[in-house]
Amino acid sequence: MNLDRHGGGCRCLLRIRENMGNPMISDEAFIEGHRGQYPDWLDNPGAADSQRLVDLAIELGLSSTGATSSDYDRILSLHRAGNAVLVCSSRPAAPGKEPSEQVSLVEEMDEQGLKLWVPTRDGFADSVSETRASFWDRGHVSAIVLHAPLAKAIA
Numbered sequence: 001m002n003l004d005r006h007g008g009g010c011r012c013l014l015r016i017r018e019n020m021g022n023p024m025i026s027d028e029a030f031i032e033g034h035r036g037q038y039p040d041w042l043d044n045p046g047a048a049d050s051q052r053l054v055d056l057a058i059e060l061g062l063s064s065t066g067a068t069s070s071d072y073d074r075i076l077s078l079h080r081a082g083n084a085v086l087v088c089s090s091r092p093a094a095p096g097k098e099p100s101e102q103v104s105l106v107e108e109m110d111e112q113g114l115k116l117w118v119p120t121r122d123g124f125a126d127s128v129s130e131t132r133a134s135f136w137d138r139g140h141v142s143a144i145v146l147h148a149p150l151a152k153a154i155a
Helices: 006-021 028-033 050-059 073-082 134-138
Strands: 065-069 083-089 101-107 113-119 125-129 142-147
Touching: 006 050, 006 083, 006 101, 006 113, 050 065, 050 083, 050 113, 065 125, 065 134, 073 083, 073 101, 073 142, 113 134
Parallel strands: none
Antiparallel strands: 065 142, 083 101, 083 142, 101 113, 113 125
């Protein structure tokens, strides 16, 4: 059981966690640890809408809160302030098919475009650079900004 088919957003959260210096969690351990909370993961492991991704980020200590936005300039400002950003994009479907949805993690972002870490359904990931005009401004894109958790008080 793995996150490949339905868990792109969860794979992004695990990547953020590793980037923060935390030890890796296997797909199986992550799924098992949450299957009681999300029974739909029995058939669709890792399936998560925006709110579930925010809830998981908070639970994993990656975020204190999260917000969804499509305002590129605001998201850029929040990213520059040190907040992790997940990008949710969808492509219109071909006749008789469902729209293609993807969650990726912003690695770099500036006024002209962004570089994304994109988990693929085969268990791998790619880094993809997109221009703001060709990717973001064409629509069907939003972001989940994970507000950095507050530093824990030292006792």
